[in-house]
Amino acid sequence: MSSGDVPASAMVSAWQGIESLLDRNPFGDDxxxxxxxxxxxxxxPERIALTVRHEDGSADLxxxxxxxxxxxxxxxxxxxxxxxxxxxxxxxxxxxxxxxxxxxxxxxxxxxxxxxxxxxxxxxxxxxxxxxxxxxxxxxxxxxxxxxxxxxxxxxxxxxxxxxxxxxxxxxxxxxxxxxxxxxxxxxxxxTREDIATLMFTSGTSGTPKACKITHGAFVSVMPYATSVLGATGDSVLFSTSDPAWAYGLYTTGAAVMALGVPRVMYSGKFVPEAWHRVIEEEKATILTTAPAALRRLTTTFADRGVPPSLRTVAAAGEPLTASVAADWAQAGAPVVRNGYGLTEIGMLLGDTLGTESRTEPGCLSSVIPGFATFLADRDGTPVEAGEPGLIAVRRPRHQMCSGYENTPSLWADRWRGDVFVTEDRAVVDADGRWQVLGRDDDMIIASGHNISPVEVENALLQHPAVAEAAAVAYEDPVRGGVVRAVIVRNESLYSDNDLAADLKRLVALRVGPYAAPRVIDFRADLPRTEVGKLRRAAVRDLR
Structure with a gap:
């Protein structure tokens, strides 16, 4: 189903099924x-919750x-x-x-x-x-x-x-x-389920990162994803590679899975494809959850070493899954990647759910997650015509991740059109109900599963005395996938382009984090701007 016209009975039934898996009534006072x-x-006392594997091969249960x-x-x-x-x-x-x-x-x-x-x-x-x-x-x-x-x-x-x-x-x-x-x-x-449990920051394109108020009932909102996309059951073992500093690691593949009593595995070391392969094989993991950027590097290892026989499900989220990555992964003999889309504010909204295998396609998402009325809309929250691109929107669900932005309540209010939450992600739905996410409408950069604020990167770049102007945008690298691209207008200086580029990468890594350092740096005489001087990011992305 590709519109918000989900039958009320289906919505209620989906959530009642999830709520039956809980120990207490989420609408109660405890x-x-x-x-x-x-x-x-x-x-x-013997029920395993978590296994932490380390680089030296040891494990803590x-x-x-x-x-x-x-x-x-x-x-x-x-x-x-x-x-x-x-x-x-x-x-x-x-x-x-x-x-x-x-x-x-x-x-x-x-x-x-x-x-x-x-x-x-x-x-x-x-x-x-x-x-x-x-x-x-x-x-x-x-x-x-x-x-x-x-x-x-x-x-x-x-x-x-x-x-x-x-x-x-x-x-x-x-x-x-x-x-x-x-x-x-x-x-x-x-x-109660409305009380705040977690304050999680999600970067925006301007100003202070938004502080999402994650409630005690938040994990319930992503349990439908855990059951309908991950297929987590009592005999599952989930290898969760996402950092628990983010919603996908802490809640979607963390708390929601633990609520089902499913054992989880984490790897404490740096990402090394061979090490991940060993962990999956030795821990007999049945589910692997990761970002598409990691699948790109894992493909060769799986092709060379074989697919661990225990592995039944592979799920990716955090950034767009391209058709080429999904196809290369499948050619390695691994389970077809189950794509997913969600956001910290609401939860996981789209995915390749169980039972929709006949219409899955690399780079697309086959279905709306049960319990959510997700559709495409204009900025006013009005559904767009069938076949037309629009912003991903969702009607207020029975359970959602976030109850507001603590530090920017007006921005939270601006995201709602009545009972419809309008995201900043643009997508299109084909005649068979497959969703294709076209990109962020708000210029957020998604690289290696991290949401990166271009303003944070630009502020760091502008600290360098040789930089007069700077713009940071997303760039699709043929090898690395989504990376940060910086376009720089120089001050007169003695720096060579190569030396300045190296300095700028180090500066962003120091001030924002290594994951945000630009992989591509270009130098221009000026940046495209509007008549009133506002940066035209779309035009920056189109610069060649």
Whole structure:
């Protein structure tokens, strides 16, 4: 179905089916994320929740019982540090168990979790910590220097708990020493599905990144994706490669899957195709979730080493899946990629759902996710004519991820047209109901699964004395896929183009993060602008 005219009975039935999988009534007065995704299974001491694989081949196994107990101890640590219900605790972490312990501890005790990507530079960290008014941070020791710079620049003084053997800053405490010594009696708050559980920043094209208020009922919104696209069942093992600093890692392939009692696997090391292949094979993973950029590099490894026999489902999201990547992957003998589309504000809206295999096609999405009335609209939220491109829109669903932007409430209101949420993504639907996402309407850059604000990149570029003007846009590289392209107007200087390009890549990596560093840099005499001087980004993208 490709319009918003989904029968009300079908919508109700879809959500009732999902709600029947929960332990408590989501519309009741006691509904908590930590309970639904962990504590409810804690009475089964042998039930595996998470396996963390490391670069040296070792593995740490965590049961639901163990996670629940350590989260209770961590909640006691936060309480003893003076945090009370509604306070914010940050996690400057990565694909490691501490991300989940910190999140669970916050959720169960009524604190608000603020996940931060380990690849952020100090400015990005400081901006978000200040906007969220974070009172405590759990930080991996690898990211402690960036946090220290952010604290100094932005005048921040949170309680800091370091994961790792070294304590470099005065006043820091060891996360594991504190939790080991604490009693497992941390506060247990009574929350409802409307209460805020997480504050997650999603970058926009201008101004401060938007602080999405993710509620305790948010994970329910992505459970239909977990069941209808991932096909997660009791005998599944899911290898989740997305960082839990983002919604896809923390909720879509994290909390929603844990709520089903499905064991998950994470890899703590850097992306190496051969290492991922080994993890899938040795852990007997049945589901792989990743970004298309990773599939591009995994294809050769799977072709050379064979497809692990346990693997049944491969799902991609986070950036457009091109037909060429999907076709090359299928030729390696791997399961056909199940494409998905969603956004932090609402949840996963489109995907290659079970039962629609006959109309799947590389680069397209075969169906609307059950429970959502998704359609194409103009900016006013009015459905477009059949066959015409439009903005992806969705009628207010029974469950959604976000309840608003904490720091920009007017922008949240602007995204709604009555009960219709209009995204900034343009798509078209063919006669067979297949969706093709054409690109972001708001100029957001999507590279290697990361949403990158062009303004953040441009602000970093303009710090260089040899740069007079700068524009950052998306660019489709034939090898790397989606990357950042920078178009620069130079000041007179002694820098050669090559030397300046190298400097600019380092500068963006330092100020925003390595993932945002431009892969393509061009130099021009001027940038295309409107009569009033506004940058014409579409024209910048068309520059050759």
């Amino acid at each position: 509904f908590n994320t930590a309970h639904e995704v962990c504590s409810r299974y804690a009475s089964e 965590w049961t639901y019982h163990e996670l629940d107990r350590i989260a209770s101890k961590a909640a006691r640590v936060f309480a003893d540090a003076g945090l009370t219900r509604g306070d914010r605790v940050g996690g400057l972490l990565s694909r490691q168990v501490e991300s989940w312990i910190t999140a669970l501890a916050a959720w169960r005790s009524g604190l608000i979790y603020v996940p931060l990507f380990g690849g952020f530079a100090s400015d990005a960290i400081g901006t978000r910590l200040r906007a969220a008014e974070v009172r405590a941070v759990v930080v991996d020791q690898d990211y402690r220097p960036a946090l220290a710079d952010a604290q100094s620049t932005y005048g921040l003084d949170p309680a800091v708990f370091v994961v790792g053997p070294d304590i470099a800053e005065a006043g820091d405490k060891s996360f594991w020493t504190e939790t080991s010594n604490a009693d497992a009696d941390g506060p247990l708050a009574t929350t």
